[in-house]
Amino acid sequence: MTTVVIPNYNGLVYLKDCLEALEQQTYKDFEILVVDNGSTDGSIEYVANYYKSIRLIALDKNYGFTGAVNRGIKATDNEFVVLLNNDTIPAVDWLEALVKCIVSHADAFSCCSKMMQVQDENIIDDAGDGYTVFGWAYKGYDGASAEKANKTRAITSCCAGAAIYRRSIFNQIGYLNDDFFAYLEDVDLSLRAMRAGYKHYFCHDALLTHIGSATSGSKYNDFKVRISARNSVWVYQMNIAKWLKVINSLPYILGISVKFFAFKRWGFGNAYLAGIREGFKNKPSREYCQQIQGSISVRTDWFLYLSMWKDTFAYIKMKMEMKRIFGGYQK
Template sequence: MKASIVTPNYNGEKFLKSFFESLNQDSEFIGEVIIVDNGSTDNSREYIESNNFNFPVVLIENDENLGFSPAVNQGIRKAKYEYIFSLNNDTEVRKGSIKALIDLISSKPEIFSVQAKMLQYKNKELIDDVGDEYNLLAWTKKTGENHHSDEYSGVCEIFSACAGAAMYRKSLLEEIGMFDDNYFAYMEDVDLAIRSKISGYVNLMCPDAVVYHIGSATSGSRYNEFKVRLAARNNVWTVYKNQPIPMKIVNFIFLFLGFLIKYLFFARKGFGKTYLAGIREGLSTRSKIDKVKFRGKNTKNYFKIEYRLIINTLKFLKK
């Protein structure tokens, strides 16, 4: 079995050499690499077109930066293979990782996605991300960040895969919907994971698939106006589209506190107005977001999600 690798790129020429060299080690499991270039102004396109690789490389050229979600969706639609490996350009993949992902995701039909163990590029013994958590406060958190890689040595269920290094089934993406194009970037993978869980699917982490990640290579520093505004807006959308009214009512006080605390946090860092602008944008534009239609057959799945949100909140409060 082989996979289609889908990678968005925006001025990432400096990463492409090591990115492709790492993939060459697993070329027998790669059906194609689809690079979706979001209007790069460096020599990314020239680099791809002038080099030979051990697998077919498909280059999709956009005239402007459409964002992560639309770019990955373009690649998914173009992909020829059932297994889609969404992979950031600022990564290096350890040999054997793609096979490990394929073996795990193909083992059971209820597996929606499989997360690779993402390690920090500059300190390869420390975890960058092994999946994203989400809680009652509507906060996301990297699982395992800055912990030693040995702490996550077995396959485990996660709330959400991080789309920077995660494998999905194309057929299931077509069933429940792909990444939400409206998000542009940030939280699109958590939104997708919630929708998968509503439909009864599971997301796993594969410890034998290792990806070294530089991080924030395209969007810059950890906190900036662009990130803060989009993350706030997308957070509003994620609650709006995925939680039915009874769930919103039950969680209201936690949601209110979550947004309030985040505002105070960003206000101290000088981004308070930016965060509020993102909240206002999310509320004022929510009508353009397609809500997940409530179906009675999924009621038990909503209870499972609520339970997971409670557990993740308690885990956060204990720290």
């Protein structure tokens, strides 16, 4: 059996379409668990009154994406856990495709969906995430036409907005890091799993549409830029071995510099610098990493670093094809 965990914070306007789409799924062996982050827009009452079969966890305040989904994961003992954003509308066979994908890949910790833009369902929003030597994470094929991502493949990271996970592996590598609150927490989790020897896959036939930035309100704002910048430092500091940081110091410094000047041009330079400073000054909890130290080796770290270079070239190719110079992991 599978549990679909939907974190929600004042997302009543999106919940109806998402929940109705889940009711139409061809795969039936699943339950829905909505974890609400202290909403004040009637979300809790709506779910409680109109969806009696849905499990509901109503939290006392906003614990962020990480806090909500961690509580959801811990509240189930089913074999598979699906994390799903409330601003998505899954196709009828979406969940069936995800379950088939992870079952067919015994080495997989997670498999992610083919997320399409709600404004144009022929344009990709996310088709598996990458992580570059610049310390940037990015959405695969973001803005490209649907046919660009038409096969299942191994990837570096799964977007937790629509992905399936083997629940038992959380016990080994830890949960999403609560200190992240939101943004890049899924990249941190994915890199941690890779260092423990697990893989991630993009499932091309697990289709859904995604509005994007529904909770944060906009693609860029001071809060989102600052938190994303802070978390980007944490992802790098916690998952890249010390000796690799030395080797990769120049690309990493270049990555921070390029992003700063880009955000400065867009009016968010101060927010970006504040996040970078906070990331280096304040360290997140390391209890998650400590659980997997025994399985980390020079070989796994080299494999991760080679994957970063592969993703770097893929990112550059993608941007050149789309005639964009700059972009990043902004949900």
